[in-house]
Amino acid sequence: MTPDTSSLAVRPSCGSYSLAGWPATGVAGGGRAAVWAASGAGSERDVAVAIVTGGNSGIGRATAVALANSGFDVGITWHRDEDRAQSAAREIEQAGGRPAIRHLDLHAVHEGAQVLDELCEELGAINVLVNNAGHGTSKPFLEMTLGEWQGVIDVNLTASFLTSQAAARRMVEQQSGGAIINVTSVHEHIPLSGAAPYTASKHGLGGLTKSLALELGSYGIRVNSVAPGQIATRMTGQEDESPSESQVPLGRAGDAREVGALIAWLASDQASYVTGVSYVVDGGLLLIAGEHQ
Template identity: 50%
Template sequence: MAFTPRFAIVTGSDSGIGKATAVALAQQGMDIGITWLDDEAGAEATASEVRAQGRNAVVAQLDVRRLDRVGDIVSDLAGRLGGLDVFVNNAGAGDNVPLLELSLDGWRDTVATDLDGAFVGIQRAAQIMVDAGNGGRIVAVTSVHEHAPRVGQSAYNAAKHGLGGLVKTAAIELARYGITVNAVAPGEIATPMTDQEDEDPHGAERPGIPLGRPGDAREVAAVIAFLASPASAYVTGASWAVDGGMLQMGPHGGSHITSDDWRG
């Protein structure tokens, strides 16, 4: 049976990459489940954009640190949509605390947000897809720091490395059900996480990024939309860097290179 996605859930879709992804999937003909943590107005704005594409949108609050509730909220959204073909685990948070200053509570908060909650959501989404028997697409938004660590972000680096490992294992185990599992690893993207919401990244200079600028959330969403589509049927267990070439410069290249001298 050909895979034709109709229903998608995008966590953390009240802004940034999540919002852009929800709209991109709606443009591909999907009804969208939208989640928010503390910006209900942002989630409703995303829902309005989805509905403007002629698609249905349902909204729920989701704190991925509430591990006892994550799975049930995924199930509830899938029920309200009428099914689940695509699950995009986008909700996450960053930190910037040196190892020797990082508290155990801080470590646990970041890991719960970026890894534990992702596990619960991905597991429940996969079970819904397996039960339906129509295949599916799971995409986890990780980070370039899934692949290369950065100073001062030990909890974030560990969680994103772990999420990348979860994606690879899930890809192997779920392949028999026609479910693909992939990661998208953004670099510096103009979003609230980088304090660049609603800014045009094309005018910003980043000497340490080969393409010379931050990315636009819609550029990440386009890759996610491909991985959610029938066209990606033979792609699984992969991690797609969407970073303007940042990883080719080393883990500190993006923001620590301050001139274009290296280009010569």
């Protein structure tokens, strides 16, 4: 069941994030989320920082704005559209967050950790990482080349491993705990015909999520995944077109901001006892998936 997102407090000084009233009504105490170090509970150390890969559009952008509304400073990466990234940065600033942006092509997998380090240095810390950037291809398995396979695996799985490792090492050094949230897909749970590397990468990212939850829990780092289904972006003005019809039980496609709201909740202290879980946001698609096989 999707949690109640009517009042999302990222840290004790943070106010509300209202799902019904896009955007949020604001936050109390000056509108900033404080980082509360594990070694000194109750002592405000700095402003909380989140980094979102692929944060210039779609679910990534909606997530970045939701986090800014919740009191975070937010670093985002972009691949192809710098104008969109600059626009997203302005939206983050309007929501009360301090933005930082970097170009990142995750096909060059080792660049992910380097860019994350640059954003951490600019913003001063990292408390939340959202691995959102992704890549897919549609091609029959019998016709697929190794390069096409590897390109999807690199972006969706290997790069997320490297950015998560870099973020977790910093969180451990900070002794402040943290949260890593991996944006997968309903295809973390069910296969997609004609997209073998995409399906494999999303299944793999779901498995990585659970493994990291086991290994990092003792450091106060929570790791979860969010698995979106059919998400429309017409209302949020982003690249993908809204499907004309939706066959899911709720009878409509989802809004990117609905996914962003869930991610903001997982980043908050209200989800402080949640780790190793995959949250499906699909309007009931998985319930009827077998009917369309």
